[in-house]
Every structure is written in C-alpha cells, then in structure tokens.
Amino acid sequence: DGGITQSPKYLFRKEGQNVTLSCEQNLNHDAMYWYRQDPGQGLRLIYYSQIVNDFQKGDIAEGYSVSREKKESFPLTVTSAQKNPTAFYLCASQDTSNQPQHFGDGTRLSIL
Amino acid sequence: GENVEQHPSTLSVQEGDSAVIKCTYSDSASNYFPWYKQELGKRPQLIIDIRSNVGEKKDQRIAVTLNKTAKHFSLHITETQPEDSAVYFCAACSNFGNEKLTFGTGTRLTIIP
Numbered sequence: 001d002g003g004i005t006q007s008p009k010y011l012f013r014k015e016g017q018n019v020t021l022s023c024e025q026n027l028n029h030d031a032m033y034w035y036r037q038d039p040g041q042g043l044r045l046i047y048y049s050q051i052v053n054d055f056q057k058g059d060i061a062e063g064y065s066v067s068r069e070k071k072e073s074f075p076l077t078v079t080s081a082q083k084n085p086t087a088f089y090l091c092a093s094q095d096t097s098n099q100p101q102h103f104g105d106g107t108r109l110s111i112l
Numbered sequence: 113g114e115n116v117e118q119h120p121s122t123l124s125v126q127e128g129d130s131a132v133i134k135c136t137y138s139d140s141a142s143n144y145f146p147w148y149k150q151e152l153g154k155r156p157q158l159i160i161d162i163r164s165n166v167g168e169k170k171d172q173r174i175a176v177t178l179n180k181t182a183k184h185f186s187l188h189i190t191e192t193q194p195e196d197s198a199v200y201f202c203a204a205c206s207n208f209g210n211e212k213l214t215f216g217t218g219t220r221l222t223i224i225p
Contacts, residue, residue, distance in 0.1 A: 031211060033213075035215075040121070040217065040218070041217060042118075042201055042215045042216055042217040042218045043156070043201065043215040044215075045212060045213075045214075048212065050211070058212070059113075090155065090156070094211060100146055100158045100161060101146075101158075101213060102158075103155040103156050103157070104155060105154070105155050106153075106154075106155055
C-alpha cells in the first residue's frame with residue numbers, strides 16, 4: 001500500500017520524553033486508525049478518526065494523543081504517561097464503511 | 113464491545129496440505145470480516161474478506177466461510193506453499209456508528225517443505 005507512509009521506521013524514546021509518529025496517506029480516505037502490536041497479542045486500536053477535526057478513543061488510548069487537522073495526516077504522540085511504549089505501531093486508512101483498511105509499514109518504538 | 117477469538121495460535125502443515133484457521137465473534141451486529149496476512153516485520157495485507165450477506169467466498173487457493181448463526185468464520189488455504197508461512201489475523205467490524213475493526217490474536221502458520 002504505497003499510499004500510506006509512516007515515519008520514522010525506528011524510533012527511540014528517552015525517559016519522560018514525548019515522541020510523535022507520523023502517518024500520511026494520499027488515498028483520499030476519510031477514516032484513519034492507529035494500532036499497537038505486541039508479540040502474540042494481535043492489533044489493538046489506540047485512536048481512530050472518521051473525519052477531519054474529529055477523533056475517537058480506541059481500546060488502549062491512555063498515554064497517547066492524536067490530531068486530525070488535515071485529511072491526509074493523522075500523527076500519534078506517545079506521551080511520557082505511556083509507561084510501556086515499546087511496540088510496533090501501525091497506521092491504517094479506510095475509504096468508506098465495510099471497505100478494507102490499508103496499512104502503512106509501521107514504526108517500531110523502543111525505550112533507551 | 114466486540115470480542116474476536118482466533119484458533120489455533122500456531123499451526124504447522126506439510127507443503128501441499130490444507131490449513132484452516134477459525135475465528136468466533138461476539139457481536140451479532142458485525143457484518144464485515146477481513147483476513148490479513150503479515151510477514152515478519154511487515155505490514156498486514158488483506159488477503160480476503162467477506163460480508164454478512166454471503167456464506168462463502170473463494171479466491172484461488174484461499175477461501176473464507178461465514179456462519180452467522182454460530183458467529184464464526186474460517187480461513188481455508190489449500191495446496192499450501194512455503195510462501196504461505198506468515199501470521200494470519202481475522203477481524204470483525206460492525207458499522208453501527210463506527211467502523212472499528214476488532215482483531216483476533218493471530219495464527220502463526222508454518223509450511224513444512
């Protein structure tokens with residue numbers, strides 16, 4: 001899915017630091033999603049947005065924040081309140097309901 | 113909310129044999145069920161999906177069946193090949209007010225040459 005770009009590919013966070021993961025899509029999709037993937041646990045929804053300037057908490061939103069100022073961009077901030085941030089973060093976008101979600105290549109976040 | 117259970121967590125099959133992965137869901141309002149394949153360190157990629165108005169869908173060696181009454185759906189891979197080795201995720205979605213996908217915990221499929 002070349003239409004969804006996540007950056008950086010690898011990210012390291014220091015104690016007490018906030019970090020922001022980028023997700024950009026040029027598919028003109030309305031909905032965008034952030035998932036966290038831990039080994040053996042599948043994908044868990046952090047936040048999602050179905051329209052610009054609106055977003056909803058997912059199942060594990062604590063310690064994370066998002067914004068949706070533009071249709072094509074949905075950055076995720078991992079705050080210092082997230083005590084166990086080490087994971088693989090995946091961004092996805094979707095055209096309309098009951099259409100497939102398309103994923104980016106992911107960002108692997110680790111603690112220094 | 114929706115809960116999706118996936119079994120087995122690991123599966124090894126001889127090359128050329130068939131593989132079956134099963135998922136159950138809890139929300140009877142769910143009406144869209146995609147399957148994703150994820151190779152190590154890469155993004156999940158959609159391999160097949162099914163909607164609740166259909167009982168079965170097939171695409172070459174891959175098929176998905178859906179039993180709405182029992183609330184379960186299954187992925188069938190026939191004539192397995194080494195490149196089928198990956199982690200497979202099922203998911204369920206209800207579009208009542210939101211389009212959240214709830215994922216199963218994944219099945220690591222290994223094809224033995």
